[in-house]
Amino acid sequence: MTRTAKSVSIAVTVATALALTSCGGSGGDQTPADAKQTLTIWAMGEEATRLRTIADEYTKENPDITVKVTPVGWDVVHQKLVSAAAAGTLPDMAQMGSTMMGEFIELGTLEPVDTKAFDKNDFFPATWNGNVVDGEAYGVPWYADARxxxxxxxxxxxxxxxxxxxxxxxxxxxxxxxxxxxxxxxxxxxxxxxxxxxxxxxxxxxxxxxxxxxxxxxxxxxxxxxxxxxxxxxxxxxxxxxxxxxxxxxxxxxxxxxxxxxxxxxxxxxxxxxxxxxxxxxxxxxxxxxxxxxxxxSWVGGSSLVTFKDSEHKAAAQEFTKFLTNPRSQARWYEISKTLPANKAAWNEPALKAGGESLAVFRKSLDTAREIPPMAxxxxxxxxxxxxxxxxxxxxxxxxxxxxxxxxxxxxxx
CATH class of the missing domain: 3.40.190.10 (Periplasmic binding protein-like II)
Structure with missing residues (x-):
């Protein structure tokens, strides 16, 4: 099967399955952010291992929240997300690659971002705009890259x-x-x-x-x-x-x-x-x-953090997303992963300011880079x-x- 035919086949299968399952569970019984709970998140490859380090740091500050990070390979993440959406077994949150956003927005699986909690002006424009359809944002930029x-x-x-x-x-x-x-x-x-x-x-x-x-x-x-x-x-x-x-x-x-x-x-x-x-x-x-x-x-790639509509831990997911995207955590993530912060203020942190000539080139590129439109x-x-x-x-x-x-x-x- 060609790549195009395979993608079309998957999309049709998922759309049908979602219609039959009403996108999985209701997600109606919400757990308060300060209640004892387990928050589930899927992350990709090596980044999942590194994210566990950050999650442990978050748990020390928020002992009632257990963050369960599940690693998923980049080569299989699309199929796993599609299957989980159809079966109603999506996690609370996920790392989502920039060119994947449009498809999952179209499928109706993502919770819109609360723009009172997240200010688009904190992020490089292209990292934010790549998550927006019809004026609604569905992901918070986590890290960025530009060519x-x-x-x-x-x-x-x-x-x-x-x-x-x-x-x-x-x-x-x-x-x-x-x-x-x-x-x-x-x-x-x-x-x-x-x-x-x-x-x-x-x-x-x-x-x-x-x-x-x-x-x-x-x-x-x-x-x-x-x-x-x-x-x-x-x-x-x-x-x-x-x-x-x-x-x-x-x-x-x-x-x-x-x-x-x-x-x-x-x-x-x-x-x-x-x-x-x-x-x-x-x-x-x-x-x-x-x-x-x-x-x-240039163009912006990278990943955003999304919360799924069916999650019963949306408040905790929002707080964890705030933590991962604040300037201090973004600089910490750079130290661990060497991926570039999407939050502009993070570039004023010591780890980024000491990054040298090469890092300055990418900072300049992110200022002017454009997004890949979020297409289904x-x-x-x-x-x-x-x-x-x-x-x-x-x-x-x-x-x-x-x-x-x-x-x-x-x-x-x-």
């Missing part, structure tokens, strides 16, 4: 290029110099297609001034800005600066270390990966905001983008590809 550009500064110097690439023109020039003057096999790593390729293209789209959805809520993928972004993306393949084949499981760090691929886009976790896996590169690389066309605009059918929507990118990488006309992409996505947005 930036990593490049080998030592090889740039060898190629005769000074300073970070600030514009698309600079980026093209540096990619060419790496290949022609510094002995690189490729100037830049760009994923030409397959799952996740959209992540490298969206910064081109946003920086060109384009949008995934227009103000009318419909796809905007055949706009002049979208065509421009597709054209720029395609240039790297047309010019032989990026490889056209994609291998699942490819580790760009190895080629970055060897100098074969001295430039790529990624998130803040790479800083820690360099320190742990490629310490010999210390002082030989830098990270800079994505190069600008009309602007330098994002999985299918992103597949269409990835198919279009693969065609452009193999030489298809960007304008014609954009027209087809627009047509193929229109039915996915209600």
């Amino acid at each position: 930036a550009l990593y490049y080998r500064s030592d090889l740039a110097e060898k190629a005769g290029v000074d300073g970070a690439p600030a514009t698309w023109k600079d980026l093209r020039a540096l990619a060419g110099a790496y290949k022609n003057k510094a002995g690189a096999t490729w100037g830049m790593d760009l994923q030409p297609g397959s799952t996740g390729a959209w992540q490298a293209w969206v910064p081109f789209l946003y920086s060109a001034g384009g949008e995934l959805l227009g103000k009318d809520g419909k796809p905007a993928l055949d706009s002049p800005e979208a065509v421009k972004a597709l054209t720029e993306f395609g240039h790297y393949f047309d010019a032989g600066l990026s490889k056209k084949n994609f291998v699942v499981g490819y580790d760009v760090l190895k080629d970055f270390s060897s100098g074969r691929v001295p430039m790529f886009q990624s998130g803040p976790w790479m800083v820690q990966n360099f320190a742990e896996q490629q310490p010999q590169l210390n002082g030989k690389w830098k990270v800079t905001p994505v190069p600008a066309d009309a602007s330098s605009t 059918k994002w999985n299918e929507f992103s597949v269409m983008i990835e198919d279009a990118l693969e065609k452009v990488a193999r030489g298809a006309d960007p304008a014609e590809t954009a027209k087809k992409l627009q047509k193929s996505t229109e039915s996915l947005v209600g």
Whole structure:
């Protein structure tokens, strides 16, 4: 079954099951926040282990609340949440990835956020806006990430290029110099297609001034800005600066270390990966905001904290969410996980202020980054983008590809 067909099948199955079960239990008998109780939360992978540390700290301050953290793999979380929603066995709370929000908002499983308890102005705009549908917020931003550009500064110097690439023109020039003057096999790593390729293209789209959805809520993928972004993306393949084949499981760090691929886009976790896996590169690389066309605009990923409608512990869930998203806890979470705070005030805490040049780049990127709109059918929507990118990488006309992409996505947005 294709990825798109699988997503559609799951969505239909869940919608039917939810209708039959009335979204599980009633959630009507609410336990006061100060009563003795167990609060259940699902978190993903390693983050679940780290969250237990924070939960224990919370329990010391709130001994009547036992926080039960259940780890769920990122590769299975969607199916587990869908199945639990249909069976009425969802936890009280969950960590939810940014691109998952639209589907679960559409399914009606999430409790709206009390905006008297949480102020959207405390958070980076894109982290909050990615949780909002029809003016209602359904998740509180927990941590964030944005894409930036990593490049080998030592090889740039060898190629005769000074300073970070600030514009698309600079980026093209540096990619060419790496290949022609510094002995690189490729100037830049760009994923030409397959799952996740959209992540490298969206910064081109946003920086060109384009949008995934227009103000009318419909796809905007055949706009002049979208065509421009597709054209720029395609240039790297047309010019032989990026490889056209994609291998699942490819580790760009190895080629970055060897100098074969001295430039790529990624998130803040790479800083820690360099320190742990490629310490010999210390002082030989830098990270800079994505190069600008009309602007330098990345996109925001990360996770939010959601409470489910069926929970009988909504008051306690709200208090725990407050705890996890206050500046002190956000800074503590950064120390433990190295993920970036979504609360802007947390960046004034000592752990963040001492983060150095690389961290400052991501702080700057978060200020201007934009959200991925919370679409119920994002999985299918992103597949269409990835198919279009693969065609452009193999030489298809960007304008014609954009027209087809627009047509193929229109039915996915209600």
